[in-house]
Amino acid sequence: DQQVKQNSPSLSVQEGRISILNCDYTNSMFDYFLWYKKYPAEGPTFLISISSIKDKNEDGRFTVFLNKSAKHLSLHIVPSQPGDSAVYFCAARRSMDDKIIFGKGTRLHILP
Amino acid sequence: ETGVTQSPTHLIKTRGQQVTLRCSSQSGHNTVSWYQQALGQGPQFIFQYYREEENGRGNFPPRFSGLQFPNYSSELNVNALELDDSALYLCASSLRTGTMGYTFGSGTRLTVV
Numbered sequence: 135d136q137q138v139k140q141n142s143p144s145l146s147v148q149e150g151r152i153s154i155l156n157c158d159y160t161n162s163m164f165d166y167f168l169w170y171k172k173y174p175a176e177g178p179t180f181l182i183s184i185s186s187i188k189d190k191n192e193d194g195r196f197t198v199f200l201n202k203s204a205k206h207l208s209l210h211i212v213p214s215q216p217g218d219s220a221v222y223f224c225a226a227r228r229s230m231d232d233k234i235i236f237g238k239g240t241r242l243h244i245l246p
Numbered sequence: 247e248t249g250v251t252q253s254p255t256h257l258i259k260t261r262g263q264q265v266t267l268r269c270s271s272q273s274g275h276n277t278v279s280w281y282q283q284a285l286g287q288g289p290q291f292i293f294q295y296y297r298e299e300e301n302g303r304g305n306f307p308p309r310f311s312g313l314q315f316p317n318y319s320s321e322l323n324v325n326a327l328e329l330d331d332s333a334l335y336l337c338a339s340s341l342r343t344g345t346m347g348y349t350f351g352s353g354t355r356l357t358v359v
Contacts, residue, residue: 140288168347177250177336177350178289223288225347232277232342233302236288 137161138226140237148245153211155240157224160205164226167200168234169209172221181222182209211242219244250351252337258357264325265356269337271318272349277301278320279348280312281336289336295320296342324356332358 139158147153159167165186170178184191184198184207191198197210211218224237251270259265271278277296281289291304295314309325318339324331334355338348 138288170347170350175352177338177352179350180347183347227347231302232296232340233279233291233294234338234348235291236281238286238288 136237137164138224138235138237140224140240142240143238144241144243146243146245147214149216150213153209153214153218153242153244155209155211155222155224155242157207157209157237158205159207159226161226161228161235162205163228163230164235165229166227167198167207168225168227169196169198170223170225170236172223172239178223214242214244216244216246218242250337250339250349252335252351252354254354255352256355256357258359259327261327261329261358263327264323265327267322267324267335267337267354267356269320269322269339269351271320271337271339275339275341275349276318277340277342278314278318279338279340280320280322281338282306283334283336283353285333292322327358329358332356 168183169181172178200207221239223239225234227234253268279294280292283289293303294301298314311323313321334353336353338350340348
């Protein structure tokens with residue numbers, strides 16, 4: 135049972151343009167949503183999060199949007215840079231038990 | 247402030263053997279979670295430890311077991327290794343009451359032959 139779904143295994147975006155990574159979830163008990171970035175041979179690193187009571191959170195070039203009624207969130211990266219090429223994992227947690235559930239990831243390629 | 251460190255970084259074992267993976271938590275973190283990441287998949291939750299007690303378990307058989315020590319470091323033990331256990335094993339530490347995400351180690355790449 136995949137509670138967090140990332141339906142696009144990969145995405146290619148031109149440098150300087152906007153990258154949009156999408157994520158859907160099924161469990162309405164999640165109260166935080168997170169995005170992690172992973173380079174090869176490294177562990178995932180925390181990028182940005184959003185509480186379920188908000189619909190937008192922005193941090194520099196990264197913005198996460200949450201649509202609770204659609205159980206959908208997205209990560210926007212603008213402008214995209216070569217160093218953004220990595221695998222991005224969408225994740226969700228319930229603060230009541232501190233566990234984080236991950237999606238399968240989307241590999242982002244930033245093209246020169 | 248040190249991050250999360252895992253050892254060893256790579257390991258090759260034979261089917262049927264046992265393995266112990268180790269993790270040192272980030273300073274100040276009291277919760278450790280272990281994840282298995284198979285090739286092309288997202289990290290799958292194995293179990294979590296909080297103050298030396300298991301605090302939840304994913305869909306993994308009992309041959310996957312763990313420990314958390316008073317200094318919050320942790321071990322993951324896998325008995326009777328199977329070929330499908332080949333994966334990247336990630337340890338992550340966090341604060342039990344924190345609202346931010348985990349801090350992950352770089353993982354141990356286990357290959358079972």
